[in-house]
Amino acid sequence: MLEKTSVKPIDKVVVRFSGDSGDGMQLAGNIFTNVSAGLGNSVSTFPDYPADMRPPQGSLSGVSAFQASVGKGVHTPGDQCDVLVAMNPAALKRGYKFLKPGGVIIVDIDSFNESGLKKAQFETEDAIKELGITAQVIEAPITSMTKNALADTDMDVKSVLKCRNIFALGLVCWLFDRPLENALKLLKNKFAKKPAIYEANAKVIQAGYDYGHNIHATVTTFRVETEDIRPGVYTDINGNTATAWGLIMAAEKAGRPLFLGSYPITPATDILHELAKRKDLGVKACQMEDEIAGVCSAIGAAFAGNLAATSTSGPGLALKSEGIGLAVIAEVPLVVIDVMRGGPSTGLPTKTEQTDLMQALYGRNGESPLAVVAPTSPTDCFTMAFEASRIAIEHMTPVILLTDAFIGNGASAWRIPEADEYPAIRTPYVPADKVDGWKPYHRDPETLSRYWAIPGTENLQHRIGGLEKDSDTGAISTDPINHEKMVELRREKIARIANDIPEQEVICDVNADTLLIGWGGTYGHLHEAAEDLNKAGKRVAFTQFRYINPLPKNTAEILNRYKTIIVAELNTGMFADYLQSKFPNLDIRRINKIQGQPFLSKEIVDGVTKIMEGK
Amino acid sequence: MEENKFTPANYKSDQAVRWCPGCGDHAILNTLHKAMASVGVPPHKMAVISGIGCSSRLPYYMNTYGMHTIHGRAAAIATGFKVANPEMTVWQISGDGDGLAIGGNHFIHAVRRNIDINILLFNNKIYGLTKGQYSPTSDRGFVSKSSPYGTTEDPFIPAELVFGARGNFFARSIDVELQVNQEVLAAAQQHKGTSVVEILTNCVIWNNGIHNFITDRETRADRTIHLVHGEKMIFGKDKNKGLVQDGFLLKAVEIGKDGYTIDDVLVHDAHCKSNFLHQQLAMMDGHELPLAIGIIRDVEGLTYNDEIDKQVAEVRAKKGFTCLRDMIMAGETWEVK
The missing domain is CATH 3.40.920.10 (Pyruvate-ferredoxin oxidoreductase, PFOR, domain III)
Known part of the structure; x- marks a missing residue:
């Protein structure tokens, strides 16, 4: 919730x-x-x-x-x-x-x-x-x-x-x-x-x-306050720090060391800064020679047995594409953080946008599916960085975490979680009864994730890499049928993550005819707009997606429940297009803004009202 | 010394080696098996990481941990691997195109950081896997499929890049010099920090005979010099030639001729901090002065991964946090009841 x-x-x-x-x-x-x-x-x-x-x-x-x-x-x-x-x-x-x-x-x-x-x-x-x-x-x-x-x-x-x-x-x-x-x-x-x-x-x-x-100087001109009334100890946190801390929490819960390979880029650099300080918790954060080395060092660290991450913004994600593809085919756990900013190219380095969605979903050569998640607020960056890490490790896959300049720099009061509040992460080591005859692309029958043999372990030496491998022996294979099988296995592995994430929740007036949809960092504005609309007697249900790929299992059921579906996002309609591609029968209406600025609630209220009134 | 329990066979994987018959890479692979057995690195404590190219197939032929990655990035991947799991011995396998063209940036930065990995650079002066384009080590004017009228650019000399990036270990060998190969690979393994080993290899298909001027049996002894730390720099079929100092430069002389005696011949000091002489030795190309093989430079320095581990240990001891919550609670907080 x-x-x-x-x-x-x-x-x-x-x-x-x-x-x-x-x-x-x-x-x-x-x-x-x-x-x-x-x-x-x-x-x-x-x-x-x-x-x-x-x-x-x-x-x-x-x-x-x-x-x-x-x-x-x-x-x-x-x-x-x-x-x-x-x-x-x-x-x-x-x-x-x-x-x-x-x-x-x-x-x-x-x-x-x-x-x-x-x-x-x-x-x-x-x-x-x-x-x-x-x-x-x-x-x-x-x-x-x-x-x-x-x-x-x-x-x-x-x-x-x-x-x-x-x-x-x-x-x-x-x-x-x-x-x-x-x-x-x-x-x-x-x-x-x-x-x-x-x-x-x-x-x-x-x-x-x-x-x-x-110097790309920025100040937070927004507070994205999460109202948490639970008793506890609170601190003030911004989204980038929350992201860094979420990774640390995940490393603790997985029992693996945390490695970050990164390169300075606005507005993501604060994640590198924070993790560089966290040598006091055993974190190794390496500032590499370029974005490519950032992701590649993280891939090396992942193969070596660490929870590995790389942090960047849009242009850096472009440079990391080939590396991420390697993580897809080698099936190593990797968290890629993209703090989205205005693009294309250098674009608007200090301003916010949601324009990297398609790049995150599809910006690689070949059939290379991976998981994409997007936090809704500065404090949710903690939870979703943890979730990205959990999915990466439990499903042996790269995961892209899409935050943005708005929530990355935005601050909020945050209740410090108790030690037992987050679940242990199941690290998919090679099961003891499968060590004999184990090969690197043997899979857990339920999740289809391959196992993680940590280098240094006796008798589990193995070779992985960017060339297609035989699904059974793990040797290089150019066999046509095997390739198609491996493509299908990798696709299905990502699809099955849906079994392992919460169902999508609809809030506000759930019985309305109109559903307002958002994703990621626009949550605060959209939520406020939805409430204002309902107060004004314009009935609207609201849902914000944080799990983008795969989508929660009940997504189709929710979308089919409403007569009017409106997707509001800070781009020209990427999430709307994505939903459309998954659910071609839907008539999706859109509210878009591409000004490098967050929505104003009023813009959403006006946009929804227009659509409701058939204008 | 503890008796070594490993044999070369322990390092061989079950995969059939698929390099072309006659390729120089076969000999290096066998030597690597032997050298690792001689040093006694347990196969499960070793990772071999490569980029893309013919030589980059090597990890598949090792019964160690291995990753065959993407073009040019092996140094960055090996760096992350070593930092993350410093107990492991890490070898990076690259060719001249992989390591010095697309991977040039990662190569110099790995050397500059002095991360404790061993970089094995196969230099056949050609792109073999893509069927015969010139590489960044091809000589000016070299004719290839992508330079039909000859190249119009000067090559890198790998040693010069290593010294430019302040490298602490550089050794060179030739695929056919089996003894020297084993010697330099074992030495690279024992050196702490980035060890760069350049091996001149012959591509039988696309660049056959490129190193013939050096490797020709008849003249090899006169065109190469095997440098050994602490020994006189003597070469030639009859071991009658030596290197002497000539102002700031080197000169090859015949011992007993023109007034030169064995006392004039320089003694190789691979451990000398200054790389001035090492660089001159490494730049010899077999024409006026013999091409140097063996361990040219081998100097101790602080390694990137050790220094990270040291900082982590120091900061952890000082702050004494046991977990994330500890650290956050030590900052500015307030309580809501």
């Missing part, structure tokens, strides 16, 4: 600009506020000046801050901020306690030198560590990049440094998708009589914006 999940587009964003009193924080904050107001946001601000008129530069008493709360229904400047801009160590020290869980800190790392740290009374060289900050910190070299941006002007150093605030403003504008045009207008008015200063600030704000673009 899926827990109720609600998406809160952070309608309110609180940004706290803080720095030395001479750093122009008030100006940066004011411009951000005005630009946001110009976009139709309501705003509320709170300038937080130092008490002294001329406090020593860089000191704690000299910190000046400007807190801007912008968005829908904003009535106060907010108690806590989503983003803290700290232009020096003192500003960080004074401001970090205002940060919300899951917030982001931007620091001018250039100012974290010996003298700056001393003035702010830090005792060590690592201010972040000393304050015990666990939030995401963007260490931007603001001073040096401002200097670089203005290197070809004849401004003196002091004037150049006065533009640092505007660099920070540019970076904040990138984070919150604020177009620079309006900020430039405001700057032009402000410096109407000083065109040279305007020109300098215009350059610097663009440089700050471009910097955000170049």
Whole structure:
């Protein structure tokens, strides 16, 4: 049973600009506020000046801050901020306690030198560590990049440094998708009589914006809160961390070590970061030389007896295709995580989409079926990463886990599971009574999975690989009948996973005539829309698929129950096409959005209403 | 020393070997069986991982764990395998096309990381399985099906790549040099870190005689030198030639002629940290200077897999978590009753 999940587009964003009193924080904050107001946001601000008129530069008493709360229904400047801009160590020290869980800190790392740290009374060289900050910190070299941006002007150093605030403003504008045009207008008015200063600030704000673009800086502009009312211990988690932890849980439950082979790629890199830290749990996470080496090292690790995974996003999945095909034919357990982003090609690296579905299902040469699952929320990433691992091991197959930028970066409170909450994973070792005469492609008669002979075990030496093998002897075979048999066995093996996954559940008004269908990370928005529709008297049932291939066994039965079927997804209709191919008699209606942004509930409500009204 | 309980037969699988009659790969396979028996690696503690190409069929002929993978990726797969299961001895089998063209990136990075695997590189300077295209080790101007007017590019010299990637072990042999083959394979097995063994092989079908200049019985002794650590660099049919230093370069001389004595002849030091001389030795091609076979470089270094294991042990001891829940509970949490 899926827990109720609600998406809160952070309608309110609180940004706290803080720095030395001479750093122009008030100006940066004011411009951000005005630009946001110009976009139709309501705003509320709170300038937080130092008490002294001329406090020593860089000191704690000299910190000046400007807190801007912008968005829908904003009535106060907010108690806590989503983003803290700290232009020096003192500003960080004074401001970090205002940060919300899951917030982001931007620091001018250039100012974290010996003298700056001393003035702010830090005792060590690592201010972040000393304050015990666990939030995401963007260490931007603001001073040096401002200097670089203005290197070809004849401004003196002091004037150049006065533009640092505007660099920070540019970076904040990138984070919150604020177009620079309006900020430039405001700057032009402000410096109407000083065109040279305007020109300098215009350059610097663009440089700050471009910097955000170049480092793929992102903040979560959504909270996808899973409402879990069970008592227990909770923590805050984002989808990528949840994915990493789900793999660890699976490794513990399978009694096999965890290996990750990966390569940095937005927005999936945080999975690599998290697992690299988890050497403290025995995890081996290797940053390889490319995406191909990422999947290939994982295949090697899987053959060697580990729970093996590789993490990536769309373009990386394309590069891994041949490797995944090898895992299909060699029948080794492998978890491939694709945190989907906008495509094709490099596309929209920081934005979300569901456009890799067809690639996951079919993007390989030959007949190469595999399992595909898709979590519905940041916290569900934990469960589905566990499920992907369980299916991979119990059925000896690669499994693709399709998360996306939205749930991968989205955060939520999460109840930490008790040790016995997740089932043990049945590792299909060669049964003792079958060791005699065992060959590598002998199968469990029930699941059709082959057995996992862990290298290092005496008397189970065997050879597998990318060439077709004889179904009995395991030797290379080009026999036509054998090939067709092996193709069929591999297909049937994946199909039988349906015996081993939960049935699909329909919620909301299950007796309605209309069924709204989604899959993966759109759950929160679709669920909210379905509830809103029912509240408005437009009866609609709702179901969200997490097991994509194979589909749950009762899928056909559910689909046949409804007169109108609507699939809503963040692509041009891939899941709808997929369902159509499985159930050709259905008349599937579609709601699609391909803007790199999640759905808004209202878009779904409007789309469903139109279809219901026959428009 | 513990008596060795393995014989070459323990490493042979039941599969019929399907390389062409006369192919150099047969001899190397037999030597690998012998070398592993001599070192005493238990067959169930050994994995042989290959890419695609004629030589990459080798795992099927070994009674060990084995994986015949995809073109060019064996080094990456072998790396993951070794990290995941460091108790295993890992051999990677590649050809010049598999290892240095499509797999070039993985090859240099495996060497750079110094992962403890043994890379056996069969160099026949041709694509055999796809029927005769030039490879990245084919000489400039080489005429093949895909270069009917001769190639217009320079080849890789595998040793040079190994040194460029800061490799610690490089040895070379020729398919017909059975003694040297066994010596270099056993040494590669005993070296900790990435060991690269290049074996010049003859493709009887598509590139017959490509190494004849070196391998010809009449002239082989004068065109090759068998380097042995701690021994004088002497070669020639009559063992009367030697390598001496000539400024920063090497020179071949006749001992007792032009004032050169045996004392002038260099002694091979495979363990020297600097690879300067190793590189010069490895670049000799049989023309002015004899082609070097044997163990050219064999230097100890930190291995990728050992260092990972060390970090894991250190961090685990320091943090003391027993399971995932332990680790999460040590972070920021709150309780709901």
